[in-house]
Amino acid sequence: AQSVSQHxxxxxxxxxxxLELGCNYSYGGTVNLFWYVQYPGQHLQLLLKYFSGDxxxxxxxxxxxxxxxxKFSFNLRKPSVQWSDTAExxxxxxxxxxxxxxxxxGTTVTVRA
Amino acid sequence: DTGVSQDPRHKITxxxxxxxxxxxxxxxxxxxxxxxxxxxxxxxxxxYFQNEAQLExxxxxxxxxxxxxxxxxxxxxxxxxxxxxxxxxxxxxxSPPQSSYNEQFFGPGTRLTVL
Numbered sequence: 001a002q003s004v005s006q007h008x009x010x011x012x013x014x015x016x017x018x019l020e021l022g023c024n025y026s027y028g029g030t031v032n033l034f035w036y037v038q039y040p041g042q043h044l045q046l047l048l049k050y051f052s053g054d055x056x057x058x059x060x061x062x063x064x065x066x067x068x069x070x071k072f073s074f075n076l077r078k079p080s081v082q083w084s085d086t087a088e089x090x091x092x093x094x095x096x097x098x099x100x101x102x103x104x105x106g107t108t109v110t111v112r113a
Numbered sequence: 114d115t116g117v118s119q120d121p122r123h124k125i126t127x128x129x130x131x132x133x134x135x136x137x138x139x140x141x142x143x144x145x146x147x148x149x150x151x152x153x154x155x156x157x158x159x160x161y162f163q164n165e166a167q168l169e170x171x172x173x174x175x176x177x178x179x180x181x182x183x184x185x186x187x188x189x190x191x192x193x194x195x196x197x198x199x200x201x202x203x204x205x206x207x208s209p210p211q212s213s214y215n216e217q218f219f220g221p222g223t224r225l226t227v228l
Contacts, residue, residue: 004155032215043116044156044204044219090155099144099208099215100169103155 002027002093002102010108015083021076021107023091030096033074035065036103039087047089050074061085083113115139117220119205125226126195133191134223138207145188146217147180148204149173156204162188195227 007022025031035047048059055067065076074091091104118137126132138145143164148156159178160170164185174180177195182188192199202224206217 034216036219043221046216046218049216092155094215099161100146100158100171101148101156101215101217102158105153106155 002031002095004091004093004102004104006089006091006104006107008107009105010110012110012112013081014112016080017111019076019078019081019085019109021089021091021109023074023076023104024072025074025091025093025102026072027093027095028072031093032096033065033067034092034101035059035063035074035076036090036092037087038090038106044090047076081109081111083111085109086111117205117207117218119203119220119223121223122221123224123226125228127228128195128197130195131191131193132195132225133189134203134205134225135187135189136205136220137187138205139209139218141209142207142218143185143210144208144215145182146206146208147188147190148206150202150204150222151200159190192225195225197227200225200227 003026005024033050036044037047038044050057050067058064063078088106088108090106092101094101120135146161147159150156160180162182177193180190202222204222205220208217
């Protein structure tokens with residue numbers, strides 16, 4: 001089974017600071033990679049996804065993520081965060097031809113105004 | 114609203130009681146998934162359906178849990194003889210038939226509290 005590790009449990013930063021959240025997975029084969037976000041009181045929403053091609057993918061709200069196959073990593077970045085980015089962020093992976101997603105434990109991001 | 118819907122949003126029950134949750138996927142999504150999320154953890158896969166067929170069940174899904182999707186549309190998840198350890202958020206997700214990449218759309222969840 002897949003194992004997904006998110007490096008930080010809770011990140012606190014100020015507006016305009018840069019954000020990087022780490023994600024590593026255990027499977028050595030072909031995978032699909034996702035970042036989901038859960039804003040306070042809302043349901044999980046897809047932030048961005050990687051299936052193939054350019055390893056640098058851009059998502060909504062200025063987020064991007066880079067797939068580094070050799071490091072089994074899919075780190076999420078945003079150059080300048082806003083107060084509205086306060087949320088919980090989940091990295092998720094599924095093996096090709098397997099439909100279930102394996103999630104990391106999540107990282108709570110608090111952005112101070 | 115054309116998203117995934119779940120009912121009820123909250124359920125409080127006493128230990129030993131049975132509970133049933135419902136999930137309505139996005140229209141025309143043929144795959145439907147159930148996940149469970151406990152505090153401080155990410156969602157954990159429970160089971161999934163392709164149309165009405167239940168194709169995979171996690172070992173997390175004990176004999177007290179049963180899921181159905183009788184007509185390939187909505188799904189129900191029943192927990193019999195609930196235990197305090199069943200307290201969690203139960204999430205439903207769906208994905209469209211042409212999505213070989215398995216992009217899943219999540220509902221708001223049903224929060225279960227077992228007293």
